[in-house]
Every structure is written in structure tokens, then in C-alpha cells.
Amino acid sequence: MPGADKETDLSERIESFLSELKRCGSGAGSLRGSAETARETTALLRRITAQARWGNAGELMEIIRKEGRRMTAAQPSETTVGNMIRRVLKIIREEYARSRGSSEETDQQESLHKLLTSGGSSEDNFRQHFTHLKANVIEAINELLTELEGTTDNISMQALEHIHSNEVIMTIGRSRTVEAFLKDAARKRKFHVIVAECAPFCQGHEMATSLCKEDIETTVIPDAAIFAVMSRVNKVIIGTQTVLANGGLRAVNGTHTLALAAKHHSTPLIVCAPMFKLSPQFPNEEDTFHKFVSPHEVLPFTEGEILSKVNAHCPVFDYVPPELITLFISNIGGNAPSYIYRLMSELYHPEDHEL
């Protein structure tokens, strides 16, 4: 039966996506950039919308939420998956509201007046059936996909406004967004880049080799020299794994030190992050915030005799508080960290913050 085939095909795809997520988190599989993950998640959600069986918006949202919970559980540190799911849920709500004819703006704002007057009208269970809802939702998801494809280019287009000639720019680790940003600026400007190598994974080395292919003057320094070198630096431009709801960052380890050193020297810290990295998480969830990988990167097994008597830690991420950040550059333009809460309210519905 075609329906059953579609369903098995769908669940197969979901399973394979989940196993991909699990694998690349442990570092065994190939490391995927966040952009790819976002695109794949969105494509998968579109497929779910198209192929799963649902009658009204509420059911669709339930299905997506269920799958979403499984996906985020497979790799909790990969927040882009959760972000895309929340975006799609918001799209569904919007399309539903548009089909119903009511404008979404008034529905969203929870003012005291509304609470008083509306009473129970927001008990809208999304139970109404609309024939064109499916098509509309799929179209909106397609728009989202196009937006995702253009994020890196949108960010790089802003590069010339921020980088001028003969500047010394510092960065840490490897971020594809920052790479594209700097390469775009290098077409018209001459500047120097210092890359902190970010032990133990040393992704800074890859970044440096990739940058100097475009003839950008690059210098690689060890992490210990970040503060020593900072007095010579004009700007610090970094990428991040996640932008948190308070405007802080969850970035690769070593970024907090870099941010503190930049603050001490009053050097601006610019974060290049596309909007799909914005997550409604807060940094206070201690047990879910940090991710650790095998400490043999730090203390290899060759140090056998002391290994058993020593605790070695290898955290992957760092928290950077919003006070240390000067500017966020995203695909929709530049923003201060204090504005992040507003952007988040536009992207996600408050009820979706907990999947």
C-alpha cells in the first residue's frame, strides 16, 4: 500500500537522521557544520509534513513535537535541530492563524488587557481543518530553506562594513561563517588575521590554512598566547555554536578567555552567527550546558602510570556572558546582545520553548 510505504520510508529516514546525529556528536563520524544540520532537519520536517498522516494543525504539531523530542534527545548539544523544529512549529501556527483569518500579531502579545478581555479565546486547539494548510505550510518551509541557504552569504555581505585596511583581526578555532566573512572582506581589503589554535582539537590550524589560500596574512598562535598577543589586535571576530536566550554564547572552549582578554584591552568582540543558531535555552541549566569528550585528547594513554590517579577533563564548550560581546552579525543585520530577546520572540512562539 502506498500509504504504508510512505510511512515506512519516512520512519526510515527519521531513524537514519537520528543515528547520524548520534554519530557525529561523538566525533567518530564526519563533523557536520550547523548549517548542514539545519538544512537537513528542515528538509526532514518538510517530508514529515508532506508524508505523515494528519488531519489538522494540532495533530501535525503533535507529530513534529514528538519527532523533535527524539531528535534533540539524540544529540542535546546540537541545538540547531531544536531551533528548526521550533521555527517550523511557529510556521504552522502562523499558517493556521492566517487560514482562520485572524492576524497573528494580536494573538501573540500577552498583555494584561488581553488576559482580561479575551478570557478563554486563546484556547484555540488548532482543531479546525483547512484544505490548503498543508500546501501553505510546505511552501513556508520552502521559504525557510531558501533563507537557510542564503545565511552565510548574507553575513559575508556585511563584512566590508566592519573590516578596514591594515587591521589585525583575531579569531579562535574554526567557524565556517567567520571564514566566509573574512574571505569576503579580503577581496577588497588587506588585513592580518591571528588564529588561536584552540587545543586539543586544533581546529585553528585548518582555519589558518584555509584563510591563507585566499592570500590573507595569517598567524597561528597557541591558546596560551591569547592575552599576550591581544594588545596588538584591533578586532576579535568569532563564531559560535549557539546563541543563548540572554544574549550569551555557547562557543568552543577558550572563547571566554578570549572575550575577557578583549574586554581588558577594550577590543570589540564581534560574533558572526546566523539566526538559526539562536536558541531559547538559558545558561543556567548546568547539567545540560557542558559537553565533554574523551580526555585522552588532553592526557593521552601514553602517560600510563599517572592516568589512573588523575582526573582529566576535556570540555567542548564555554559560556560567554553577554556583557563581553559588542555586536552580533547575523543574516538579518547587526544587533546588540541586548536585542536578542526580541529577535527570539519573533522567531519562536513562547509555548514552543519547551518541546
Next chain:
Amino acid sequence: MADSVGRQVDSINHATGKINRLKLFKRKELTKEEKQRLRKEKKQHKKNKKDDRGPPEKEKEKEKASVPAPSKPATQSPAHKAAPVPVNASASESPVAAEKPAKSKAELRAERRARQDSERASKQGKKEGGQQSTSSKPKATPNELQPVVKRLPDHVQVDDPVALKKLAKKLERQQVRQINIVMLCLLSDCCPLTDDGFIQVFSEITLHIPVTVIHPSIVRLGLQYSQGIIAGSNARSVALLHAFKQVIQDYSTPPNEELSRDLVNKLSPYISFLSQCRPLSASMGNAIKYIKKEISNIPSQCKEEEAKRILQECIDSYINEKIILASEAISKYAIEKISDGDVILVYGCSSLVNHILCEAFEKQRKFRVIVVDSRPRLEGREALRRLVKKGIRCTYVLISALSYILPEVSKVFLGAHALLANGYVMSRVGTSQIALVAKAYNVPVLVCCETYKFCERVQTDSFVSNELDDPDDLIVTRNGKTHLENWQTVKSLGLLNLVYDVTPPDFVDLVITDLGMIPCTSVPVVLRVKNVDQ
């Protein structure tokens, strides 16, 4: 204006930039050097050192070649600014090389750029009326200002070609060959001597050091320094003093010479040799000053055996007082600061801090230690081994995980390489970062340092004067891929491996010395008191 000249220079360099030109340039230099040397040797016996500085300077300026030295944009001075970055080069970067330079390309470029810039500046200066380049310190004035301005030693001013030529001259006069020791060599306890009295060290570079000029224990010491076999400020000073004891033992006063004057003169080429192998640390500098003072204080009617005995005793007492007993005193003070339940963070391998922790553990204090380490030296592993052997509970992280581990920490103990007169702490690179992040988390930072490491230099950032380590140490192979393997072939890629950095005094809460616990800003007071004592 300087920028446009810089661009012109860059275009010239782009057209002519080949290493061959550099070699030609160097060979030209050397022949000129030899000519100068012959001329100077006649003069040197008549005049003393201070007068020598006057005439050779002017001669050199006239004879300065107008060969455009090819220099590629320095990758180790990242700022594209007109003023060169004077970097205190280690032995392997001395530009007037007698041997084939096996230096890294980036260091070559840095020197060439620096030399090129200062030559250009001085050429402009000559047009404007023979002023010397402003980037170098004026040489004429220190003679009058000696008590006020502390001059940097010659080998520090890498950017000034005049100073470099002077240094080369001085070394020639002392019959010390400038050495580029870059290759690794497996050195056993003493250097093997070949038949004709020369020392064959490397398979690829043969170091012909006439043994009659440099004492073999000094040669061995120099090689141990440059290979990193002896590392750490205390270890280097102690090794130096032991080598000097050996030298004094083997010394015999030539006829018609006074021991007090001749021995000091004998020591000077040794010190030049050692500083070529690896730049002297502040502690070594102070030790050398002490020895020279002791030697010159020997009364002239003293017999040679007696004098030697006195000097040996002086050296022994110096080592005992300033290093061994000092570390006992510092431990005593520091242990007061360690309380039960403490979590102490240490960085790298400081012999003093390890000693303190071991003593505290023996005195039954309950604490645990977090050892922070950094690439490429990974000295923290050595500290980890020593502490674990004692039985102390340890945690080990890399410096990038500092923000993660600091909320657990109650105190930070740091060692120092030197304490500068403006209160800055010069220590292994990464120390300033630890102090910075500790300050942000409100964790007290305690620096442990003996008083013999206090020096009168001042410095505000880690760039003006530093030591550069081998950049190839940064290369690492992960998952079978080495990204930076051929970094030297890539024009726009450079690696920077600093050895030291300076920590501002506002990050440091307390300095524990053998004289007591003082704030960072009291260093000049201690120096003044010490000078008055002596």
C-alpha cells in the same frame, strides 16, 4: 609617508625577494666584518670599551650598504604598522650567521623586515641630517646617563643593524663564533671531542669552537640550554653557577695579570657565548653580576689558591642563600596561605610551586591541585608527575578549559621567571591569561618568586621584548592529517611561538618572596634595599 615607502619597499621585495639575495647580503657583511675586525684589533688594545663605541658607529654608518635587503612582510610581527616590531630573537635568529642559516623562514623574514625598516628609516634620517634611527636607543647618551637609564644589552636590539654589527664585532673580538643551533642533537653528559680538539656536535652542522677559547663545561652548558635540556629559571642559574665554579677551578692567572681583572675578562666571552645559545634570564643576569662583583673585590695581594677558594665559597653561599634557603622561606610563608579543603590551581611546571605544594602536603594540609597545561611545551605533565608521585590528588586540564574549571578553584599559585621593576610579572606564556580569568572569577592569585629574580627592567606588554621558540613545535598531527605541515612554503602563513609573557600587577594579589609577602608594586623597594645593602 612611511606607509608609501613601506609599499615601495614591499614592491621591491616582491620583485627581488629570494633567499639567495639574503645570503649574498650576509656574505658581503661578513667580509666587511673581517676587514673591520682587523682594523679594530689594532685599536682595541689601546682604547677601552667605551671609547670603541664612538668611532666604529660613524664608520659603520658611512659604510652601510645600500643594497635593498629583500624582506617579505614579517609574519611574526603581525601589525602592518610602519614601525618595526623589535623582537628579542633567540640564538637561532642572529642574522650575521657564520654557518649556513637553518632558521625558519618566518624568523628570517622578521629580521629582514626589521632590518629593512630601520635601514630605510636611518637612510631617511641621514638625508635629514644624519640622525640615527629613532627606533633604537641613542648610544651617545648612556655614557652620561648611566646611573639613570638602564640600557638594554646589545643582543636585545634586533631591529637596529648598528647594534647587531657591534654585537658581531664584539663576538669576533672575543673569538666567539655566532652559532645557530637549530637541529636536535642527542647529547650525553659531555661533548665528544674529535682528534684535533674541536667539538663535533651535529651530523649536519659542525660547530668549530676552538676549545682553547671557551671552557668545555660552558660549551656543554650552552648546548644544554639551547636544546632545552636544562629549562626553568632556577635550574639554569644553578647550572650556570656550577659551570662557573668549574671555570674558576681550572683558571690560572697568566703572568703580569691580576686575577681580579683578568678573570672577569675571561668570563665575558663565556657569557656572550651563553647568551647566543639562549638569551640570559633575569636570574642568570643577577648571578653573573654578583660573581663579577665578588671577583673584582678580591684583594690583589691574595694568592691564587686562596682567591679561588674564596670564590668557590661565594658561589656556594649564593646558591645556598638565594635559591635553596629562599625556597624554604617561601614555602614557610606560602604554607600559611594554604588551608584545608583548598583547591589550588597551578600552571606549567615551576620548581618553587611544586616544592611548596609538596611541603604543604607533608605538613598534612588537605587540599587538591588542578594543573593547567598548554601546548606546545606541555610542561604541566612534568609537574603532574611530581605531584602524583607525592600522593597529592590532582586534576589536569588544558588552558582552554580554564573558564570551566575556575569556579571550583579557591587559590591560584603561579611561579615567575622575573619580576620587573614596574610590578609586572614575567613568566611562562599563558600566566597572564590565568591571572586574567582568575581575576574575573574573583579567585586570589599568588605569585611565588625569590628575590634574586627581581630585575630592573620595565616592560608593559609581551611584545617589545620576548623570546621566540621554534615555530615547528606548534605543528600537530590529528586523525592522520597535519594541516600545518608545509607552512613554510605558504607565503601568507606564519606561526608564532612566544616563550614568555608579562602579567600586569592588578591581576596579582600577592607576591611571596623570601623577604616576606609583598604586593607586586613593592618590587622597586626591594631592589633599592638590596642595592643599598651591597
